[in-house]
Amino acid sequence: MKNKLLNSIKTTAGAVFIVTILMTIVVQILTGHFYTAYNLSTFIRSASFTIIIGFAQTLVLLLGGIDLSVASIAGLCSMIFAMLTTVGGVNPFLAIVIALAAGAVLGAINGIFICSLNLTPFIVTLATSALYKGIIYVATKGIPLTGIPASVTVIGQGSLFGVVPYPAVIMLVLAVVLMYMLRYTSFGRHIYAVGGNESAARIVGIQSSKTKMGVYALTGFISSLAGVLMVLRLASSQVNIGENWAMPSITAAVLGGTSMNGGIGGIGGTIIGGLLMSVISFSISLLGISSYWDQIVTGIVVLIAVSIDAIRRRNSKA
Amino acid sequence: MTEYLLSMNQIVKQFPGTLALDHVDFNLKAGEVMALIGENGAGKSTLMNVLMGILQPDSGEIILNGEKIENKSPYEALQKKIGMVPQELNLVPELSIAENIFLGLHQKKGRRMDWRQTTVKAKEMMEKLEVDIDPGIKVSEVSAAYQQLVSIARTLVFGSNIIILDEPTASLTLNETEHLFRNVRKLKEEGKAIIIITHHLDEVQEISDRVTIMRDGKFVKACDTKDISIDEMIYHMANQKVEKNQRVERKVSDEIFLEVKNFSRGREFKDINFEVKKGEIYGVAGLVGAGRTELFSCIYGLTQKDSGQLFFNGTEITIHSPAEAIAHGIGLVPEERRKQGMFPVLSICENIMMLNYDKVKSKGKINFSKAKEIADHHIEALRIKTPGADTLIKNLSGGNQQKVILGRWMEKNVKLLILDEPTRGIDVRAKGEIYKLVREMADMGITIIVISSEMDELLTIADRIMIMNAGSLKGVLMPDEDMAREDLLKVALN
Numbered sequence: 001m002k003n004k005l006l007n008s009i010k011t012t013a014g015a016v017f018i019v020t021i022l023m024t025i026v027v028q029i030l031t032g033h034f035y036t037a038y039n040l041s042t043f044i045r046s047a048s049f050t051i052i053i054g055f056a057q058t059l060v061l062l063l064g065g066i067d068l069s070v071a072s073i074a075g076l077c078s079m080i081f082a083m084l085t086t087v088g089g090v091n092p093f094l095a096i097v098i099a100l101a102a103g104a105v106l107g108a109i110n111g112i113f114i115c116s117l118n119l120t121p122f123i124v125t126l127a128t129s130a131l132y133k134g135i136i137y138v139a140t141k142g143i144p145l146t147g148i149p150a151s152v153t154v155i156g157q158g159s160l161f162g163v164v165p166y167p168a169v170i171m172l173v174l175a176v177v178l179m180y181m182l183r184y185t186s187f188g189r190h191i192y193a194v195g196g197n198e199s200a201a202r203i204v205g206i207q208s209s210k211t212k213m214g215v216y217a218l219t220g221f222i223s224s225l226a227g228v229l230m231v232l233r234l235a236s237s238q239v240n241i242g243e244n245w246a247m248p249s250i251t252a253a254v255l256g257g258t259s260m261n262g263g264i265g266g267i268g269g270t271i272i273g274g275l276l277m278s279v280i281s282f283s284i285s286l287l288g289i290s291s292y293w294d295q296i297v298t299g300i301v302v303l304i305a306v307s308i309d310a311i312r313r314r315n316s317k318a
Numbered sequence: 319m320t321e322y323l324l325s326m327n328q329i330v331k332q333f334p335g336t337l338a339l340d341h342v343d344f345n346l347k348a349g350e351v352m353a354l355i356g357e358n359g360a361g362k363s364t365l366m367n368v369l370m371g372i373l374q375p376d377s378g379e380i381i382l383n384g385e386k387i388e389n390k391s392p393y394e395a396l397q398k399k400i401g402m403v404p405q406e407l408n409l410v411p412e413l414s415i416a417e418n419i420f421l422g423l424h425q426k427k428g429r430r431m432d433w434r435q436t437t438v439k440a441k442e443m444m445e446k447l448e449v450d451i452d453p454g455i456k457v458s459e460v461s462a463a464y465q466q467l468v469s470i471a472r473t474l475v476f477g478s479n480i481i482i483l484d485e486p487t488a489s490l491t492l493n494e495t496e497h498l499f500r501n502v503r504k505l506k507e508e509g510k511a512i513i514i515i516t517h518h519l520d521e522v523q524e525i526s527d528r529v530t531i532m533r534d535g536k537f538v539k540a541c542d543t544k545d546i547s548i549d550e551m552i553y554h555m556a557n558q559k560v561e562k563n564q565r566v567e568r569k570v571s572d573e574i575f576l577e578v579k580n581f582s583r584g585r586e587f588k589d590i591n592f593e594v595k596k597g598e599i600y601g602v603a604g605l606v607g608a609g610r611t612e613l614f615s616c617i618y619g620l621t622q623k624d625s626g627q628l629f630f631n632g633t634e635i636t637i638h639s640p641a642e643a644i645a646h647g648i649g650l651v652p653e654e655r656r657k658q659g660m661f662p663v664l665s666i667c668e669n670i671m672m673l674n675y676d677k678v679k680s681k682g683k684i685n686f687s688k689a690k691e692i693a694d695h696h697i698e699a700l701r702i703k704t705p706g707a708d709t710l711i712k713n714l715s716g717g718n719q720q721k722v723i724l725g726r727w728m729e730k731n732v733k734l735l736i737l738d739e740p741t742r743g744i745d746v747r748a749k750g751e752i753y754k755l756v757r758e759m760a761d762m763g764i765t766i767i768v769i770s771s772e773m774d775e776l777l778t779i780a781d782r783i784m785i786m787n788a789g790s791l792k793g794v795l796m797p798d799e800d801m802a803r804e805d806l807l808k809v810a811l812n
Contacts, residue, residue, distance in 0.1 A: 184683045186675045193672050196661040202620070203650055203658055204673040204726070205641040263663050 012257035012309045013269035019301075020276040027283040034286065037163075043282050045165040045233070049226055051274035052171050053245045054252030055178055056222035058270045061253050062182075063215050064195040064262025065121035069110060070249050072132035073220050074227030074242035077103045079136050081228045082145040082237030085152075092152040100224050106132060107220015108213060115209040129246070136239055145237040156232025167229050171271075174222070178267045191215060195262030251298065252277055255305055276301065322381075323348040323511050324369075324400075324480060329378035331364055338364045339375070340535045346480065351502060351512045353526035353543065355519070357555050357745040358715050361535040362515050366482050370402050371395045393422070401473025402482040407465050411458035416440035418457050419471045443471040447501050461607070463494035470501070481505065482513045487521060488743060491605040491771060492807060499525050517745055519548045520774075531555055556747055563750050563778045565799055566757060570598045570781050574632075575765045576734060578617065581626035586612035587789040590626070594734075594767065599760050601780025601797075602769040603806050609789040610769045611653055614736050618650045619643045630734075644673065649727035653738040653769075655716065659723050662712035666704060667693035669711045669722050674729045696725035700755060717741075717748025724755060735759065738769045753779050773803030785809045 028034040034043075053070055060067045081099035084090040090098070106128070113124045159165045182188035193201040194208045201208050226245070231237045254260065255276055256269025280301065281294045324346040331339040339361050346352055354362050367373040369380065371389030380387050382398060389395040392402070409418050416436045425435040440453035447467045457465055466486060473481050483502075487495045502512055502525060516522060522529060522543065529546060531538040531554045538554050575596040582588050587609035594600045604610050616623050619637040628635055630646055637643045640650070652658035660669055671678070671689045678688040693707035700721040704714060711719055720740060727735050737756070741749045756779060760766050770776050776783050777797050785792045785806055793809045795801070 184686075186679070186684070189668065189672065189675060189684070192664060192668075193661055196663050197657070199652075199658040200661055201672075203618075203640055203652055205639075205644040206673070207639070207641055263661070 011269075012255070012305065013272045015308065016255050016257075016269075016276050016305055017272045019305075020272065020279050023276075023279050023283060027279075027286055031286050034283070039282075039286070041159060041163070041165055043278060044168045046282070047275055047278035048165065048167040048171040049230060050245075050248055050252055050278055051271055052167075052174060052226040052229070053223060053242070053249040054256075054270040054274045055174060055267060056219040056226070057249035058253040058256070058258050058265060058267060059178070059191065059215050059222075060121070060219050061250070061258050061260060062191050062195045062262060062265055063212060064198065065114065065212070065215075066125065066250070066260075067107075067110065067121065067216070067219050067223075068125040068246050069106075069129035069132060070219065070223040071242040071245035072129040072136075073103055073106045073223040074230070074245060075136050075239070076106065076132045076227075077224035078227035078231040078237050078241045079140060079145070079239075082148060082231055083139070085149065086145050086147045092149050096152065096228055099228050100221055103224020103227075104217045104221040107223070108217040110220070111213040111216030114216065115212050133243075140237075140239055142239050144239070146235070148231060148235050148237075153232050153235045156229055156234070167233065170225070170229065174225070175267055175271060182266060187211065187214060192263055195264075197263070248277060251302055255302060257309075322346060323383065325381040326365070326369065327379050327381065329365065329368055329380075330376045331368060331373060332376050336535070338535050339368070339378075341378070342532070342535070342537045344530055344537070345540065346511050346513065347528075348479070348511050349506055349509045350527040351506055351514065351525055353522040353529045354513055354515045354532070355517075355522060355529060355551060355555060356532035356538075357747065358717070359534075360532040360555070362532055363484065364535075365532070366402065366484065366513070366515065369395065369400060370482070396422075396473075396476045396478070399477050399479045400482070401476055401478035401480070403466060403469045403473060403484065403486065405485040405488060407469050409457045409465055409469060412456060414454050415444070415451065415457055415460070415464075415468050416453035418468055419443055419453070419475055421472065423475055439475070440471070443474060444468075446474075447471060448497065461494075462489045463491075463497070466490070466498070467501070474505075478510070480511045480513065482515070484515045485517070485743065486514060487516065487518060491607075492773075492803070493605065495521070517743070519551050519746070522551065523548065533557060552746060563746075563753055565778050565797070568599070568757070568760070568781055571596050575630070577629035579627040579629070581613065581616070581623055581628075583612065583616050583621065583624050585789065586616070586621075587786070590786075590791050592784055592791065592794065594765055596765055597760050597763045599756065599766045599768060599779055599781050601776035601783035602767060602786065603771075603773060603776050603783050604786035604792075604810055605771075607788070608786040608810070610786050611738055613786070614650070614738065614767065614769060617643075618648060618736060644730065644732075647731070647733035649730060649732035649735045651720070651723050651727070651735065651737045651740060653742070655719055655723070655742075660711050660719055663710060665708050666697065666702070666711055666714070666722050667707040670696055670726045670729055673726065677729075692729060693725075696722075696729065700725050700728075701751065715748070717744045717752065720744060720748075720752060721755065724752075724759075728759065732764065734765045734767070736767045736769070739771065740768060741770075741772070741775060749775075773806050776806070777801055777803065 024034050033039055056070050057067060077099045080102050081095050084095035084098060085092045110125055110128055113119050114121050155166050160169050190206050190211045193206055194211050198208055227242050230241050252273040253270050255273030258265025258269060277298060280297050284291060284294050322345045326344040328341045328343065329339050330341055342365055344365060356362050364373065368375045371391045371394050387398060419440045420436050425432045425439065437453050444451055444453060447470065449464060449467055457468060486498060490498060506512060514526060526543045528540060529543050530540040531551065533555060573596040574593050576594040578590060578592050581590040590613060602610050615621055617628065619639045619642055635646055667690050670693050675684050678685045690707050697704060697707060702718050702721045704718065711722055741752050756766060768776065768780060780797060782794055783797055784794045787810045795809065
């Protein structure tokens with residue numbers, strides 16, 4: 001047990017976790033405000049969004065791909081949901097289901113191009129990202145949609161037992177489901193196989209295009225979930241929902257130890273990576289420093305984390 | 319002035335957990351071919367990496383031409399006229415032959431690249447190595463043998479006096495090997511010293527003047543090649559007597575298991591007809607480019623045939639994908655283990671179970687303790703040397719990796735197993751173990767196809783050998799103890 005603990009600290013995610021905790025303690029000492037019930041709950045609520053979109057990205061990274069369109073899918077689906085409920089008068093719960101399904105379809109479109117024409121994921125998702133974002137602007141003309149019924153906004157704004165914000169609950173449930181899927185189902189193991197060595201996967205009879213399609217659709221679905229949750233939190237749909245989520249989703253995954261080359265990493269690390277990023281931006285606002293510093297600090301932290309990882313890997317190589 | 323061009327004295331290199339080089343001595347004379355031999359992990363490559371400046375020794379000294387030198391990088395080594403042709407060639411595939419040869423030593427007119435001069439000199443270089451080729455062609459478009467010669471040419475333009483060849487013949491055909499050896503002899507006559515790292519002891523006898531043998535990171539012996547027999551070499555490499563891989567005559571049933579009729583695909587192979595019996599070990603020989611791998615990739619469903627029929631156990635089947643081949647009970651152990659055979663960053667257990675998870679699933683959930691039991695069973699049955707089933711496969715030796723891949727198909731209960739170059743890059747002792755396992759599998763009734771460029775391997779293991787050349791089947795032989803590789807070659811070229 002003790003050994004296991006020690007080994008987990010040695011991983012990237014373990015080291016990042018320790019840094020995260022230390023940072024919160026420093027901010028607590030400096031401001032006295034981090035560990036208050038209100039701040040913690042605000043913090044967890046906003047962190048959940050980064051983490052959920054990070055999950056979406058982690059799955060494609062494990063596959064050896066990348067998805068730059070997660071942010072646009074989140075935005076487009078949040079708009080679909082808002083339009084259905086406010087303009088279309090559809091039952092809001094049904095609208096959520098439709099928006100999530102739409103996310104899966106948008107993700108699958110990425111998958112179709114990547115698998116059938118064997119295109120590079122980077123290019124395909126760069127293009128669809130622009131396409132999906134463009135649709136939002138054309139459809140809404142940049143005007144926010146308000147009037148989301150309170151029956152559903154509670155999911156974005158309320159808390160379980162008044163303590164744990166619902167987005168965090170959803171994030172944790174999703175994490176458990178995805179971890180189980182990656183660890184204990186053939187689909188999950190096939191993701192690691194395809195990401196680790198696609199030609200070998202083919203030879204053992206894994207239909208890699210099926211696995212890829214599934215993953216891109218699932219990534220679209222999770223992105224959509226993050227977008228819809230954001231509408232529920234804001235009680236209105238803004239054109240810029242999720243606009244800046246693509247790079248942070250990659251950052252969260254990589255800080256958590258997921259390899260950009262595929263085959264290595266997992267969901268647990270992404271939670272930690274997402275937490276660290278949120279701690280950085282939250283601490284900066286608590287300390288009263290200009291939020292422009294957020295990006296500088298995040299950039300430095302990522303460089304340090306991946307450098308430490310690379311150095312450790314080099315030293316352990318026989 | 320000492321008699322040696324190069325002396326490496328008491329070299330020590332410590333890696334975490336292992337002493338990779340333990341006070342190793344290595345001496346080289348000008349104008350000689352030195353064979354450096356030892357089992358995998360003996361420290362041959364580490365020693366050469368120290369010489370090339372890729373690794374820094376913890377202690378010990380390197381004396382070149384009577385002067386003590388220190389190489390901090392391969393570039394420094396090159397400037398001291400030491401060049402290496404690594405096993406995995408370090409060429410830029412999308413650049414031309416000429417540009418690859420002069421990488422790092424650009425031909426210039428003032429500040430401008432002189433492409434004309436580059437091309438002319440590259441052409442001269444290749445002609446010297448008996449290759450008539452347009453140096454403007456991309457490296458990715460020429461054969462492995464030519465790529466290797468490009469790599470050798472690169473060491474020559476730096477004026478290297480010492481040239482290290484790491485496993486140079488691993489992916490060469492017999493003809494290409496002869497071509498390479500002609501070049502090696504020529505370079506030797508020019509006074510260059512050549513170090514060849516190899517597993518092929520017959521090649522050691524053919525080409526080298528002296529041999530240095532290493533074992534477990536230690537220097538064991540150096541002597542003139544003519545003073546040592548292959549058996550003695552093996553004895554020193556393994557520190558025990560290793561039986562030479564003997565041919566075993568097997569009884570094979572008359573039941574025809576696989577029948578291939580009129581198989582053709584594009585320019586790869588044409589009108590191939592053969593049949594394999596149940597439990598037979600069926601060898602497939604031929605020169606590289608004969609269409610062997612292509613034929614069996616097609617049978618396995620990796621590519622689609624143009625025409626032809628496939629009969630499996632008497633009934634005709636069609637296969638469009640590896641998944642369908644596996645469903646029919648066919649398995650493939652591919653030629654390139656690292657690129658196609660295994661999942662390097664996954665454990666032994668997962669490498670075996672990846673296509674067998676259905677067996678250990680209950681209600682869709684994979685039961686990993688059951689999976690591990692199965693993996694442990696194969697580790698024991700196949701005598702895989704590893705701390706446990708959780709070890710990543712990339713940390714095993716080549717022979718053990720190959721056994722894991724065999725275990726994968728054993729667990730799948732395949733009826734037909736295609737082995738493409740099953741012992742490439744695997745040392746003598748591990749080879750023998752693989753042969754034994756293959757025979758055991760055939761005795762269990764599994765039909766086995768062995769594609770190999772090593773004629774001796776086929777003569778040792780196969781019950782029958784089919785010979786291909788340039789996409790056609792040239793003949794089928796029943797090997798016996800007196801048959802030599804020349805007999806196979808005769809059929810291939812006839």
